[in-house]
Amino acid sequence: MGDLPTYAPMLAVLGELPSGPGWRAEMKWDGVRSVAYIRDGTLRLMSRNDKDITVAWPELAPLGRAARRAVLDGEIVAFAGGRPSFEALGPRMHLRRRDRIEALAAADPVTYMIFDVLHLGEEPQIRRPYAERREVLEGLGLSAARWDTPPAYDDVAHAYGESGRLGMEGVVAKRLDAPYRPGRRHRDWTKTKNFRTQEVVVIGWTAGEGRRAGEIGALLLAVNDERGRLAYAGQVGTGFTGAALADLALRLAPLERPGPPVDGVPASHARNAHWVRPELVGEVAFAEWTGDGRLRHPAWRGLRADKAPAEVRPE
Numbered sequence: 001m002g003d004l005p006t007y008a009p010m011l012a013v014l015g016e017l018p019s020g021p022g023w024r025a026e027m028k029w030d031g032v033r034s035v036a037y038i039r040d041g042t043l044r045l046m047s048r049n050d051k052d053i054t055v056a057w058p059e060l061a062p063l064g065r066a067a068r069r070a071v072l073d074g075e076i077v078a079f080a081g082g083r084p085s086f087e088a089l090g091p092r093m094h095l096r097r098r099d100r101i102e103a104l105a106a107a108d109p110v111t112y113m114i115f116d117v118l119h120l121g122e123e124p125q126i127r128r129p130y131a132e133r134r135e136v137l138e139g140l141g142l143s144a145a146r147w148d149t150p151p152a153y154d155d156v157a158h159a160y161g162e163s164g165r166l167g168m169e170g171v172v173a174k175r176l177d178a179p180y181r182p183g184r185r186h187r188d189w190t191k192t193k194n195f196r197t198q199e200v201v202v203i204g205w206t207a208g209e210g211r212r213a214g215e216i217g218a219l220l221l222a223v224n225d226e227r228g229r230l231a232y233a234g235q236v237g238t239g240f241t242g243a244a245l246a247d248l249a250l251r252l253a254p255l256e257r258p259g260p261p262v263d264g265v266p267a268s269h270a271r272n273a274h275w276v277r278p279e280l281v282g283e284v285a286f287a288e289w290t291g292d293g294r295l296r297h298p299a300w301r302g303l304r305a306d307k308a309p310a311e312v313r314p315e
Contacts, residue, residue: 004037007118007126008183009048009073012191017160018173024130024152025159025171028191029113030084031077032093032306035284037062045076047306056095059109059277063147067140071119073180075146078110083167089147090244090302094251112147113121118180126180130188133180164194178191195285197308198223198295199304199312202280203261204273205252210309216252216289217243220273221284222262224313230262231293235269236284239300250305252276281307 046103178188208217218237
């Protein structure tokens with residue numbers, strides 16, 4: 001980063017929609033969180049788990065020439081049918097072959113949605129209250145084909161209602177007087193969702209039948225409990241595209257192990273299962289948690305290259 005300081009992103013807490021004065025809401029963008037470092041006309045993008053992901057998103061490179069020396073916080077978002085689509089990011093998140101990346105960037109470019117400024121020029125901004133940081137950010141005029149500064153809404157309840165009407169994931173409400181807390185999860189940022197999602201660790205898979213014969217039929221999942229130990233969370237067999245199944249098969253093959261990495265897998269789920277080392281993190285949408293700690297009606301949304309297995313806890 002040269003002489004720019006580095007910042008881990010601040011994280012929101014899942015909760016009820018805040019009421020009363022002192023809050024502003026932003027749409028919750030269903031994408032990949034990334035901190036952008038801009039210096040000497042170049043852009044570097046760092047993921048939430050501190051990986052350099054710049055090479056995966058070449059269409060965002062001109063942002064390096066659109067702002068002076070700065071550190072920005074935002075979300076890399078793919079749109080499908082005019083709405084954010086986490087699934088649409090799937091083909092891009094793990095790619096490192098430059099020719100393939102450039103082809104996909106040209107065919108289905110992403111947009112960087114900027115919602116905070118952490119550093120500008122020689123001055124850190126993180127100690128300033130959110131209301132002041134938003135004023136600074138909006139003053140930068142960062143809006144173009146491949147990046148934008150989306151609005152923040154004074155009427156939090158109205159913003160949440162609009163997020164549902166537009167098919168968005170939800171909103172993040174932020175306290176106007178709150179500083180930016182790098183690397184911390186804090187209730188000064190409260191996320192309220194229109195549908196439930198959960199990060200999961202893949203611990204195995206079972207073979208498909210019928211039209212899915214010769215492919216993965218279902219993934220076996222786990223989530224860390226309050227003591228940080230992986231606990232079985234059920235299986236998911238819907239929400240996959242053909243491309244996603246092929247990619248998962250390639251990624252899971254070298255992770256095979258002889259037995260389950262967790263206890264408590266029901267015999268009906270363990271029968272004919274192929275077990276893997278718990279290294280891949282994904283995300284599912286689901287209806288609710290059952291009384292025995294299983295995900296009810298989960299649907300696969302995609303892999304999360306920006307998350308580590310140790311980070312996966314129940315939301």
